[in-house]
Amino acid sequence: MEDRYFAKYPPIPCEADADCNDNDWCTDSTCDTLTGRCSTVDIDLSATRCPPFADFNAGINTCTTNNDGTGSCVADPHPFVFLGCYADTDGTAVLDLHDLPDVLGNGYNHETCHQGCQDIGKKYFGLKANGQCSCGDSYGRYEETECDDCSITSTYFGDKKNCIFEDRCETDADCNDLNWCTENTCDTSTGMCMTVDISATRCPPDLNNLCESTRTCSSNNDGTGSCDVVPKCDDFNPCSEDTCDSLTGTCSHSQILDCSHSAEGFSLNTWTGISGDSLSFLEGNPSFPDSPTSTQTITGLLEIPDNTDNYFGSRLTAFITAPATGDYTFWVASDNQGKLYLSTDTNPANKQLIAKVEGHTGYRHFTAFPSQRSDTISLVAGETYYLEGRHKEGGGGDNFAVAWAIPGTDPNTAVIMEDRYFAKYPPIPCEADADCNDNDWCTDSTCDTLTGRCSTVDIDLSATRCPPFADFNAGINTCTTNNDGTGSCVADPHPFVFLGCYADTDGTAVLDLHDLPDVLGNGYNHETCHQGCQDIGKKYFGLKANGQCSCGDSYGRYEETECDDCSITSTYFGDKKNCIFEDRCETDADCNDLNWCTENTCDTSTGMCMTVDISATRCPPDLNNLCESTRTCSSNNDGTGSCDVVPKCDDFNPCSEDTCDSLTGTCSHSQILDCSHSAEGFSLNTWTGISGDSLSFLEGNPSFPDSPTSTQTITGLLEIPDNTDNYFGSRLTAFITAPATGDYT
Missing domain, CATH: 2.60.120.1560 (Jelly Rolls)
Incomplete structure (x- = not known):
């Protein structure tokens, strides 16, 4: 029996915790006042007296008592040091791909894993998951990663990652990794090995050889190694012959003829x-x-x-x-x-x-x-x-x-x-324009002889090789290269055809008077305007001014006019006029406008619709009716129509009764007595509120010619009163009788 269990005298019952003080600085004792006995298990004050070090490699902060109420904290280093956390395969696919290849098994802790790896002569050990222990002569096959918990008390170290440790060093010899290109020393204060790259010392540049760019240190990992020389002038292009002038160190490069290596891609x-x-x-x-x-x-x-x-x-x-x-x-x-x-x-x-x-x-x-x-x-x-x-x-x-x-x-x-x-390869420095030839028939390349670089922007020869077509509807004359120094010009038709230029209101007075009524807005070009009008189901589109786009099912409300610039590159199309285009047709069905009085076909060579008036076929004259002068074709614009008959003997005089002899076709006219229509003067019809100063604004108005604002008779001279109003249009009609036979002006 040891003397911690016996004494010469029985204990004196305690009354307070102080009666139980055993002078141990690392523990605290308490008194049970009901029994008068001191606690048999002291309270451990070690973690309070000596908190754990934040740095794993500082070791364990051990509490030591002097058994006189005093004590101290003593750093007790681990026999290994922590290096960090590194990714590791789970080994399910290829077993030999672990970062540390020698896997001892599961259920290990720091001490047992360290000992196990020492037993098989390995310098490094790793812990992951619930204590899987692995050993190796090197680590870091995969990237460094964030740690979970690698502390000495950890029971779970992280998934697919190792907490990596190595033996604590005591001398420089413990750190020798046999790498000829590094120098390794032991930092005895931390127990960690320190590595310094001595490549430049092992392989200093040869100052007498201007054609060496670098001398690379290569280790055999057995304590020996060598210096590998990298040529200065290597341009990494297998089709280039690289030469270095040993006197000046100047590089030159030349193309290897018939080189089989393509640089493309x-x-x-x-x-x-x-x-x-x-x-x-x-x-x-x-x-x-x-x-x-x-x-x-x-x-x-x-x-x-x-x-x-x-x-x-x-x-x-x-x-x-x-x-x-x-x-x-x-x-x-x-x-x-x-x-x-x-x-x-x-x-x-x-x-x-x-x-x-x-x-x-x-x-x-x-x-x-x-x-x-x-x-x-x-x-x-x-x-x-x-x-x-x-x-x-x-x-x-x-x-x-x-x-x-x-x-x-x-x-x-x-x-x-x-x-x-x-x-795939860097370019070979050029010496003349010919060195930059990329065999593109549509471009020309030049060499900057000062830098040895080919121009980054080739000279475009497209307009020279393939001049633009004079006819818009021929499309774009596209330059195509065969990339062998030859090429050809290919006509690339637009998806629309140009029909001409037609006057248009500016829309400031009456918004619904545009030739093409659906105005999409400004800033359009041919492609975007065409697409915009297609999106709303319109066949025709027009561009004017700085790109105002309009759409419609018909055009030509006002007169055709001279064009400014309707080309595909135009940015200004003209004032108060539209460049009119329509979808390029491919079949006759594309041209059907549902006009009963016309026949429409597609000219596939131009992409334009061709219209033929078939009124005479739809409404042929009745040869058995001598009193019909004409039969006019009228379309409902839905694919149907009718024939309107115009009497032969109408002399356009409201005071005349017109008669036609159906047997001979002879016309006769008789005065209607007491007719209220006076034939004196001329008729003047007026339309007010008509914007613009061009007749197209009158002739395109829906009320012209059948619904004038007012009608009057003017006598005297064949002229209308002057300075009567603004923004109006008028039409005068009269029947003149020639006073003599001869030439008139």
């Missing part, structure tokens, strides 16, 4: 059978980046085909050429994760991460996360930059696209990059 490398939906599973795969499953070239837009597979990763590479000097913004859309890198030049080694998707986005959805958008990046016109995209797909749908906003466009509108701005 971008390179897409794909790795299949990669588990997970995080890019870390691709980037940590042993076959990345040098051994893809497949390689292909994609042209068109800077995006990969969507919804192609599951559990794969891809990397696209391209060289983009800036079309203008200024600020650029880049975006990336991706399902699942994606990253976008841009270099400061054509060298891939200088690439920097500019945008990323950490979760997933919809197809071409560039605004789901702020991280999808880059900061503003300044580029120089004509300069070429290396661009790289990385993409990882788990299960379900997949997509990846790159967009940008170039100077002069809305900086907040993402436009997917077109292949005219990128290529």
Whole structure:
């Protein structure tokens, strides 16, 4: 029996907690006043006296008592140090893809996992989930990630991530990782190894060799290594022969004739059978980046085909050429994760991460996360930059696209990059215009011999190769290239035809007097006005002034007039006149205007409707009725109509009784006695409230000629009274009798 359990005398019953004080600084004792006994279990004050360290690597803050009522806190370091949290595969797809490959099992804690990994000679150990323990000689195969709980008391360490620890170091020798390009030392105050890159010391530049750009340090990871020389003049184009002048260090490049490598499009490398939906599973795969499953070239837009597979990763590479000097913004859309890198030049080694998707986005959805958008990046016109995209797909749908906003466009509108701005390889510096020939028959390229760059904007030869047609209705004479130095001109007809120019009211006086009554508004061009009128079911459209668009089912209410400019490039079409157009016809049915008195056909060579008057066919004369002068065709404009008979013997005198002999067709006329109609003078009909100063405003008024505002008879001279009113129109009618036979003016 130990003496903590016995004494020479029995205990004295306690009356207060102070009677139970055992002078232990790390505990507190209490008195049970009902029994007079001190508590057999003291209250632990360790966490209060010595709170846990916030830094795991500081160790355990241990409470130590002097058993005289005093004590102190002593740092008790762990035999291992915490390095951080790193993503890890769950191992269900490919078992050898764990970050730490030696998995001991589940149910471990810090001490048992550390000991287990030491037993198999591994430097690093990791804990995840409910205590799965893994060991390895290295870590960080996947990206660093946010921790859940890696504390010494933790029972759950996080899903698909490891809390990574290593042996606490005591000397520099404990930190030697056999990397020839680094120097490792032990920080004995923290127990952590410190690594310094000594590549520049191992591989200093050769100042006597002007054609070396860099000397790269390469370690064999056994304590030895070598220096790899990167040529200064490599322009990363397989069709370029690169030469460096050893005396001056000047680079020159020449085209390799008949080179089989096409620069068109971008390179897409794909790795299949990669588990997970995080890019870390691709980037940590042993076959990345040098051994893809497949390689292909994609042209068109800077995006990969969507919804192609599951559990794969891809990397696209391209060289983009800036079309203008200024600020650029880049975006990336991706399902699942994606990253976008841009270099400061054509060298891939200088690439920097500019945008990323950490979760997933919809197809071409560039605004789901702020991280999808880059900061503003300044580029120089004509300069070429290396661009790289990385993409990882788990299960379900997949997509990846790159967009940008170039100077002069809305900086907040993402436009997917077109292949005219990128290529698989950087351009070879030019020396003459001929070096810039892209075999486009419709353009001409030039070389800036000062910069060795081909012009970013080609000279457009379209108007020279294919001059515009003089006839609007012939369409656009489009220049088409075969991209082999040849090409042709192709007539591209408009979807509408030009009919002519017709006067129109300005609408300020009577709004319903427009030639084409449905006025859509201003700021239209041919295409938008045509579409707008189609949308409301109108056949004809007109443009006037600065683009006022009007629509209608008919036109020509006022007289035809001389045109100003109705061309497809016009911005001003003329004042108080419409350039009139109609839908281009393809079949006769397109021309049917439901006029019973006409026949309409489509001239497919011009796209114009042709109208033939068939009144004589609809309403032929009655040869058996000698008293009919004409039979007039009248259409109801619904596909039906009728024939109106005009009497032969009408002499247009209200005081004359007209008679026709049906046997001979002879006319006779007799005076109607006491007729109230005086034949003296001439008739004057007047219409008031008619806007404009052109007769077209009178002749186009619905009340003309049958419903004048007033009618009067004027005698004396054949003239109307002057200065009688404003904004009116009039019509005078008379029958004149020639006083003599001869020529009149």
